Amino acid sequence: KQEVTQIPAALSVPEGENLVLNCSFTDSAIYNLQWFRQDPGKGLTSLLLIQSSQREQTSGRLNASLDKSSGRSTLYIAASQPGDSATYLCAVRLGGSGSRLTFGEGTQLTVNP
Amino acid sequence: GAVVSQHPSWVICKSGTSVKIECRSLDFQATTMFWYRQFPKQSLMLMATSNEGSKATYEQGVEKDKFLINHASLTLSTLTVTSAHPEDSSFYICSARDPGVGETQYFGPGTRLLVL
Numbered sequence: 001k002q003e004v005t006q007i008p009a010a011l012s013v014p015e016g017e018n019l020v021l022n023c024s025f026t027d028s029a030i031y032n033l034q035w036f037r038q039d040p041g042k043g044l045t046s047l048l049l050i051q052s053s054q055r056e057q058t059s060g061r062l063n064a065s066l067d068k069s070s071g072r073s074t075l076y077i078a079a080s081q082p083g084d085s086a087t088y089l090c091a092v093r094l095g096g097s098g099s100r101l102t103f104g105e106g107t108q109l110t111v112n113p
Numbered sequence: 114g115a116v117v118s119q120h121p122s123w124v125i126c127k128s129g130t131s132v133k134i135e136c137r138s139l140d141f142q143a144t145t146m147f148w149y150r151q152f153p154k155q156s157l158m159l160m161a162t163s164n165e166g167s168k169a170t171y172e173q174g175v176e177k178d179k180f181l182i183n184h185a186s187l188t189l190s191t192l193t194v195t196s197a198h199p200e201d202s203s204f205y206i207c208s209a210r211d212p213g214v215g216e217t218q219y220f221g222p223g224t225r226l227l228v229l
Binding site for chain 1: 156
């Protein structure tokens with residue numbers, strides 16, 4: 001059974017800082033990995049999708065890396081802003097049509113002005 | 114990016130009534146949609162996988178007669194909470210997988226259900 005762990009559970013940083021969120025998974029035979037953002041009381045916004053054959057994806061100030069063999073992914077946020085405050089969720093998919101995403105518990109990020 | 118909509122965004126109902134939640138993929142066709150439930154300060158819990166034109170696949174512990182799912186078209190799936198009780202109060206989120214964009218999964222804005 002795939003298990004996804006996110007560390008830390010919560011993080012508070014001053015504005016402008018670069019930060020790293022960690023995600024680990026137990027079954028390395030993944031199809032892809034997605035990072036999401038969730039604001040309080042809202043749905044999930046897809047940030048980055050990394051296919052199993054890729055090592056990283058970038059979008060603006062966000063960079064996500066994937067190391068399948070070690071079962072790890074990191075989300076790097078550069079020059080953090082108060083608007084980045086949200087819960088960040090990592091999810092992996094094993095593969096096959098209709099296969100599910102397995103979510104981590106999330107990291108709650110607060111960026112203080 | 115692709116958009117998934119949900120309706121209603123929130124609903125309050127009396128115990129014993131049924132509530133229907135709609136999930137639509139607005140700019141892509143989704144053969145597979147997913148329904149999740151989320152409790153406060155917890156991650157998402159998958160309830161069922163909805164496949165267009167066939168019966169939904171429910172996760173262990175989820176009552177299929179309680180949570181009726183219909184995936185009538187490639188852009189619409191509905192979740193009906195039948196005979197709702199206060200313990201069904203939760204945040205329900207649907208998701209649709211876009212087969213054309215690396216199979217990215219997009220999520221709706223969620224529906225908050227409060228059963229009195």
